[in-house]
Amino acid sequence: MSDLPLGLVGVGKIARDQHLPAIAVTSACHCVATADPYASLPDVPSYDSLTAMLDDNPGLKAVSICTPTHLRYEQARQALLRGRHVLLEKPPGATLSEVEALVALAEQQGVTLFAALHSRFAPGVSKAQQWLAQRRIHHVDIQWKEDVRVWHPGQAWIWQAGGMGVFDPGINAFSIATAILPQPFFLQQARLDVPRNCQTPIAADLTFRDENGASIGAHFDFRQQGPQTWDIHVETDGGLLSLTQGGCQLSIQGDVIVNEPEHEYAGLYAHFVELVSAQQSDVDMAPLRLVADAFLYGRREMVEAFVE
């Protein structure tokens, strides 16, 4: 792959914590400019807007969009229309319709669009997927429980309409489950627990069924204290597979197969470089579609107010 000069759109927490370190270890890729009206980086040309950044950097081939979700569609559209490859943070948009439109536009423009489902790049995911491809699934138990006060301090947007609440981490569970399970699965029942002072759920209990009739339970909770849980357990005709710690640890029938530190975003950028090189896009709608299904079909229960 030749050189991929890249602009970062939105210089917030996720850009600093994850994107910049990952770009730094991706040899084909380097950050040549940033666009953010409120933030910048030392030693990198910074612009107030995406438009200004693109105008001033005709050699910039790609943009990575890390802005709040409701801004992403217009920004991605502009970048695609101006012939740039686009990496979209998750979720890839505020609504399904706008992401579908971006997919069509990227194809029309002949450039790469990558909806970055970072959890799929966790160390144990690809081996889990390979092993499960040969198995018959009996039951799946997804436990995705974390303390919102630790992971999203002061992030009021998560409780507002469109913020998705506990589905903000939950979409990571869906990203992994849709990657490793050999059959698609469909929502049968959902209960969304919504604090009385919030728009979005703080917890959710979901039941799915796959095409062979296997049941898949998912339990999301933002009120977890003590140890945090990001685990998927799959009972199969070949025994139990457990993908735990957000995909960092993989055990099959009790044997630890993978146990590595998290380095998802490095995998993400390596894949982006490959996609651009191969002139392909990678936008899997399945995880965001499952979230939308839960909002469309789920029963809401009002629970205790959330006070951070």
Place this chain on the structure above:
Amino acid sequence: MSDLPLGLVGVGKIARDQHLPAIAVTSACHCVATADPYASLPDVPSYDSLTAMLDDNPGLKAVSICTPTHLRYEQARQALLRGRHVLLEKPPGATLSEVEALVALAEQQGVTLFAALHSRFAPGVSKAQQWLAQRRIHHVDIQWKEDVRVWHPGQAWIWQAGGMGVFDPGINAFSIATAILPQPFFLQQARLDVPRNCQTPIAADLTFRDENGASIGAHFDFRQQGPQTWDIHVETDGGLLSLTQGGCQLSIQGDVIVNEPEHEYAGLYAHFVELVSAQQSDVDMAPLRLVADAFLYGRREMVEAFVE
């Protein structure tokens, strides 16, 4: 088109009010059996289940699925797997994911799947679409207001999770708007008014924007008394187009172009016969996707309890 012997799955209100009269006027198509555990028709062989109907009628080429939404996926899947063409009442499924899976299955099986968006067959729709294709859109105003007590008497499911509330008629407005407007459009803001004793909205105010920046307002209300309103007004560079009475009346710059009685389901079955003959499917996800977008992204306000 050769003969299309068809089985009706679900013999409820919509089947009797709309499907049977439409089948009766469609020469290529006739109803040879029904499947419903609780209901049957005089002079037509009836079965308790879809399985029994298909087992006993190897010559039955197509099924029309008019059961409650949450049953449709399993039924459609069975019929497709057994090589039958399928017409799905709207909405085509309880969730987007299951409809996407049916699309893939129909293609794999080489049979027709038709997600029947009946409102698109209203008399004024195709002429509206043709006229708007040449125009620049400035603004769109969608008013879809009806009395739920008149149109859905005793239908408690509409207020339960998955019942969609005012989006049950609202999806008809989306079916027409996505057909006649030349650009796709995307949700910017939504307020869903949900009665405190219900799961689904009784009213909704939505703002969309199309790719050229035109704004589209949609106002859905289930509390309309007196005259009922199913109107779409489109301001363009060529003047005002009004498609009113659910698509039966079309006026352009004040001239009445179309004014015909409703006969949507006859158009639906004629199109189904054409699709089967051409070995094609027709499943446009856009209207249900817009509903899911509103549930995912909309802000809920609690309003007065609904008592029928």
